[in-house]
Amino acid sequence: MLLFDKVGATISEGISLVRDREIRLGVTGLSRGGKTALITSLVNNISAFGLKGYEDRMPRFPEYAARGISYGGIAKSRDFSVTSFPYGSIMKTLEQDPPEWPESTDGISEIRLEIRYRNSRWYLMGDEDRIFLDIWDYPGEWLMDLMLLDMEYEDFSEKCRERLRVLDGVVSGKEFADRAAKLDWQGAVNDDDLHEAVTAYTSWLRKCKDQGFALLIPGRFLLPGELKGAPALEFIPCPDPEAGKNAGSSSLYAVLRERYNYYRDRIVRGFYRECFSRLDRQIVLVDCLKALKGGRETFYDINDAFDTLLSHFSYGSSSFLSRLFSPRIDRVLFAASKADHITNDQHQNLLSLLRSMVLGAMQNVRSAGSQAEFVTLSAIRATECRHYKKGDLDTDILVTGYPDDKPYFPGSIPSKWSREDMEFFQKNFDFRSLRPPKLGADRIIPSMNLDVVLHYILGDKL
Secondary structure, three states: OHHHHHHHHHHHHHHHHHOOOEEEEEEEEOOOOOHHHHHHHHHHHHOOOOOOOHHHHOOOOOHHHHOOOOEEEEOOOOOOOOOEOOHHHHHHHHHOOOOOOOOOOOOOEEEEEEEEEEOOOHHHOOOEEEEEEEEEEOOHHHHHHHHHHHOOHHHHHHHHHHHHHHOOOOOOOHHHHHHHHOOOOOOOOOHHHHHHHHHHHHHHHHHHHHOOOOOOOOHHHOOOHHHOOOHHHOOOOOOOOOOOOOOOOOOHHHHHHHHHHHHHHHHHHHHHHHHOOOOOEEEEEEOHHHHHHHOHHHHHHHHHHHHHHHOOOOEOOOOHHHHHHOOOEOEEEEEEOOHHHOOHHHHHHHHHHHHHHOHHHHHHHHHOOOEEEEEEOEOOOOOEEEEEEEOOEEEEEEEOOOOOOOOEOOOOOOOOOOHHHHHHHHHHOOOOOOOOOOOOOOOOOOOEOHHHHHHHHHHHHO
16 A cells, blocks of 8 residues: 555656646755754744735735735645654744744654645636645754765765864864774774774764864764664774775775765765755755854855755756756755844845855856855844934844843944954854744744745745
8 A cells, every 4th residue: 555655646746846836945054054943934934824914924025915825834744754844843842931942953854835826827817726845854964974975985084084184273183093093904893992983083073063163074973863873883984095905805994984885875875865856946054153153264164065065966947857857956045044143234244244155156056057046044033123322322233022131232244254354253243042032922933034035935936
């Protein structure tokens, strides 16, 4: 029976693709970049489609009124083998008193949304049509593993040696280097010694993550999920580029190369097929403030991470045949996330900073034939910006919904990176942890520029 269910689902999916009634959206971002918050906000706000007065929340989504959108909500899952996105439990954490931010994602999940609207085709005038939006969520730690798809074990080891060398002044890798140097790479595997080296390498990756670095491989060392304790994660990069030359088939070097190949071909490639190989549209979330806070090394590391990452997606204009047999991402939206941490007068600088950070990636996307745009975004808005004028003081300030929080001006954002601007930003910007907003009786999550996102992702399909 399961076989016929899958065949039926495949046929149904094909019909939706032929009619252009299905959008497969990829929300791409690094760890703690705001993916889960954005997906939650999209589900919440789309579920409010058709409610009285909701049109007023979407001034820059003109298709909402023009196409007569009457309904939005969660639809039946497309793939019953994939975990459903935990929207209900996330909303419970946001609605409790006091509200809490959702937990970080620890596995792959999917949610399918349905939108109903008035059909504009002359031969179906007056009938109701519908479109489906499929969205995947996944741990950001796993994302950088896509770069391993192009690497042999020797390439992976060389890349890691380079990272250890470049980041040594910020995060010392001495413990791992000492452990790895004691291993007999031409001899048989000693499981205890190898495990200690794996633990030391994982500890180094975790320290790098705490410092704000993004280019961390393998990502499942940081968040193993169902692979915790599995031999597939018991490998490390080789510190000696000459170690493999005289290594036999049963040597430590050969065993680790085999485990790496398994990880790349079975785990990473499977992750890519499940989450990214069939995308139509993409939102790339970039936490620019985190990049600035981390300093010069972190800033450039995040730049390099996105340049490397986006090279593994298929971009280009979409056609009837390509949607069926070779899907391509025809629209990309680069979004500077957590824009509610700054005042309105700083948004243009944040947008300029975002452009400078992803310039190379954006040019590659456009050269492949895809459209690309930029936006500042807060998926779950925790502040409001107000103008304050008293005496000589004339400025924008941020306020939260909590009476015990005093209004404040967080600071200025540089429009592009320079050592002087970054040092000024790090010394003067008010980095504070915001509490989630208290939801009103309508349970609709407040956001910033979500209508711009919906217009760009959905507008031309309605």
